[in-house]
Amino acid sequence: MTPAARLQAAVDLVAGTLDGEAPADALLTDWFRNHRFAGSKDRRAIQAMVWRAIRRRARLTWWIARVLPDDPGVDGRRLVLADLVAGENLAPDTALGYFNGARYGPAPPDKAERRLARRLDKRTLVHPDMPDPVRHEAPAWLWERLVAARGEAAARAELDAMLTEAPMDLRANALHLSRDALLRTLHDEGVDAAPTPLSPLGVRLSARRALNDEAWFRDGRAEVQDEGSQIVSLLADARPGHAVCDLCAGAGGKALALAAAMNNKGRLVACDVLKGRVDRARTRLRRAGVHNAEARTISGTDDRWVKRGARFDRVLADVPCTNTGTWRRRPDARWRLAESEVDELAARQAEILDAAAGLVKPGGLLVYATCSLLTEENDARADAFLANHPDFEEAPADALWRAAVDAEGPPREAVRGGRVQLTPARHGTDGFFAAVFRRRD
Numbered sequence: 001m002t003p004a005a006r007l008q009a010a011v012d013l014v015a016g017t018l019d020g021e022a023p024a025d026a027l028l029t030d031w032f033r034n035h036r037f038a039g040s041k042d043r044r045a046i047q048a049m050v051w052r053a054i055r056r057r058a059r060l061t062w063w064i065a066r067v068l069p070d071d072p073g074v075d076g077r078r079l080v081l082a083d084l085v086a087g088e089n090l091a092p093d094t095a096l097g098y099f100n101g102a103r104y105g106p107a108p109p110d111k112a113e114r115r116l117a118r119r120l121d122k123r124t125l126v127h128p129d130m131p132d133p134v135r136h137e138a139p140a141w142l143w144e145r146l147v148a149a150r151g152e153a154a155a156r157a158e159l160d161a162m163l164t165e166a167p168m169d170l171r172a173n174a175l176h177l178s179r180d181a182l183l184r185t186l187h188d189e190g191v192d193a194a195p196t197p198l199s200p201l202g203v204r205l206s207a208r209r210a211l212n213d214e215a216w217f218r219d220g221r222a223e224v225q226d227e228g229s230q231i232v233s234l235l236a237d238a239r240p241g242h243a244v245c246d247l248c249a250g251a252g253g254k255a256l257a258l259a260a261a262m263n264n265k266g267r268l269v270a271c272d273v274l275k276g277r278v279d280r281a282r283t284r285l286r287r288a289g290v291h292n293a294e295a296r297t298i299s300g301t302d303d304r305w306v307k308r309g310a311r312f313d314r315v316l317a318d319v320p321c322t323n324t325g326t327w328r329r330r331p332d333a334r335w336r337l338a339e340s341e342v343d344e345l346a347a348r349q350a351e352i353l354d355a356a357a358g359l360v361k362p363g364g365l366l367v368y369a370t371c372s373l374l375t376e377e378n379d380a381r382a383d384a385f386l387a388n389h390p391d392f393e394e395a396p397a398d399a400l401w402r403a404a405v406d407a408e409g410p411p412r413e414a415v416r417g418g419r420v421q422l423t424p425a426r427h428g429t430d431g432f433f434a435a436v437f438r439r440r441d
Contacts, residue, residue, distance in 0.1 A: 001042040004105025007080065007098045009035070010049035011106055015076030017054060017332045024054055024332040040210075053083045055163050055331045058134045059125050060086065066127075067119035071112050081113055085120040092117035132156075137163055137331075141339040142324070149375040158373060158431070161424035166328035168205040169196060171225040174260040175289050179203060185216050198427065199230040200405060201257075220288035225253050228325075228371075228422040228429030232318065233257035234404040235397065235420065235434055236367045240265035242313040247271050247306075247356050252281030252295070254318055259290040261404075268293040269312075273300055301355035310439075313364045317356040319349045321370040321377050325431020328424060346376050353385050357392065357439075365395055366437045373423065373431045382419060382435040394418025395438040 001009075013031060017024045028050065032043055053060065060082040065072035077099075084095040096117050099106040109117070126135055133143040136159035146155040170193075172182040179201055186193045186203065196202030203222070211217040211224065225233075233254045238244045238261040246255040249270035259268050270285070270293060272278050281295045298305060322342060327334055353368055360366045368385065370377050386392060394417050401410040401420070411427065414420055418436045422429045 001038055002102065002105065003045075004098055004100060004102045006042055006045045007049065008104060008106050009038075009046045010053070011076040011080050013046070013050045013076075014053045014079055017050075017335075018074065018076060018079070020336065023330065023336070024050060025330065049080060049083075051165070051331065052087060053079050055137065056083055056087050056125060057332075057335065058137045059130065062130055062134045063120060063123065063125075063127075064116060068112060068116055077106065078113065078116060081109070081117060082120060085117050086123045086125055092121050136160060138334060139337070139339070142334070142337070145342075145374060145376075150373075154425075157425040158423055162327040162431075163331075164328060164424075165208075166226070166326075166424075166430065167428070168208045169199075169225060169227045169230070170203040170205065170222040171199070171201045171230050171257060172203060173221050173223060173256070173288050174201065175264060176219075176221045182216070182222055185221070189214075196227040196230075198405065198411075198422075198429070199227045199234070201234075201260075202227045202230050218287075220284075223253065223256055223284070223288065225257065226430045226432075228427070228432035229253060230257060231401075231405060231420070231422060231429070232367065232369045232432055232434045233316075234261070235400050235436055236261075236314050236316050237365060237400055237404055238262050238266075238268075238314050242266045243311060243361075244268045244314040245271065245312045245316070245356075245359055247315060247317045247359070248319055248352065249277070249281055249295070250274075250318070251277045252284045254316060255281060255293060255295075256284060256288050256290065258314075258316065259285065259288070259293050262292060264290065264292045266292055270295045271298045271306075272296075273298060301351050306355050307358070310359060310361050310364075312359050313361055314367070315356050315359045315364070316367045316369065317352055318369040318371075319352050321345055321349065321372040322374060323371055324373045325371040325423070325433075328430065342374060342376050346381065349377060349381050350384060353381065354388075357385075357389055357437075360392075360439045362439050362441045364439050366392065366439065367434055368437070369432065369434045371430055371432055373433075378421070378433040378435075379419065385435075385437065389437075391440050392437040393440060395436040397434070397436050400436060 016027045061074050084090045099109045101108045133140040172179040192206035193203050196204050238258045240263045249255045249272045255270035275297045278295045278297045285293050397415045397418050397420050420434045422432045
């Protein structure tokens with residue numbers, strides 16, 4: 001592909017995210033599937049342009065309105081052009097030169113686009129007049145909630161951390177090999193990788209790469225899983241012989257980790273309401289060599305199976321949430337999230353927690369987890385659960401961490417009582433919250 005053709009692809013994809021057509025990662029996947037002529041360098045270049053423009057969307061939009069006050073509209077072309085000049089510091093004529101009407105490339109710039117490029121020349125991406133939510137690429141309502149919950153300095157740090165690209169973490173499948181053995185395999189194949197700092201099973205690649213052609217990935221020796229997600233799975237303290245339920249299993253990432261911790265002994269049930277996710281979980285469990293698990297499609301908390309009573313030693317409820325802790329991976333998600341969804345999700349989370357509680361045996365553990373940084377979905381839900389369920393108490397997360405994750409214990413600020421909060425700025429993970437409850441005997 002020519003540079004102009006790559007640019008046009010990026011413009012079209014950014015336009016799709018602005019229109020709310022679909023999440024950016026889904027648009028990219030579909031585009032690459034439908035344009036198989038695009039080589040690996042083309043794909044990397046297009047992805048880079050798309051993710052840059054999306055990560056800088058609020059700041060670029062602010063600049064467009066500032067330098068074109070009479071015509072402040074934003075579309076895919078303007079956003080990508082503004083990013084080339086203000087974000088990547090290209091000279092205006094160089095950036096405009098890509099909009100040359102070449103075959104498969106963008107049409108020539110109009111007068112407003114020429115003015116935009118020239119007025120952005122030598123501008124820095126951040127300006128002192130920018131409001132804080134714009135500077136940190138967050139909806140204003142969410143900025144206010146984060147500041148109220150964490151303080152202004154922490155809110156700035158977390159939002160800025162989520163403007164960076166997330167690392168690519170793998171989890172060694174303990175059913176097949178140790179982390180050290182996985183690292184040796186990777187190094188023998190010339191893959192630059194290192195142990196993750198927190199998870200004893202994690203490996204962090206120095207650069208993102210396609211994995212479907214890697215033998216060690218195809219045969220299930222390793223799975224892609226953020227280090228924070230690995231920690232949540234370990235805190236469930238699943239052991240060989242246990243009966244374990246992953247109630248909101250999705251495509252099975254944590255179920256795979258639970259099965260490995262159980263060493264294929266006992267019973268694991270992975271549930272989700274979406275059949276497509278359950279089918280994906282089945283495929284991944286089979287590939288990983290898991291023999292003690294079943295994947296179920298359920299109709300929700302009213303499903304007869306869910307109401308059958310306390311049968312499990314461990315229940316993990318990684319509930320639907322705002323996903324505010326995953327914005328490094330899904331930078332467009334912050335603009336698709338409505339404030340009203342927070343309360344709607346909190347109600348759903350409470351319902352799932354109540355159902356999960358009914359599945360736990362006396363003496364068993366219930367792990368409530370989100371990939372959120374919002375108090376309303378995390379501590380507030382845990383507090384409400386304990387108030388409504390006197391037969392449960394918080395389990396000591398510090399002790400669980402020492403037993404399952406690292407004998408030296410967790411980072412001091414990560415654990416409070418039965419609760420764990422990992423964040424991008426402090427721990428380099430996605431934002432994950434977990435509360436561990438024990439059902440009284």
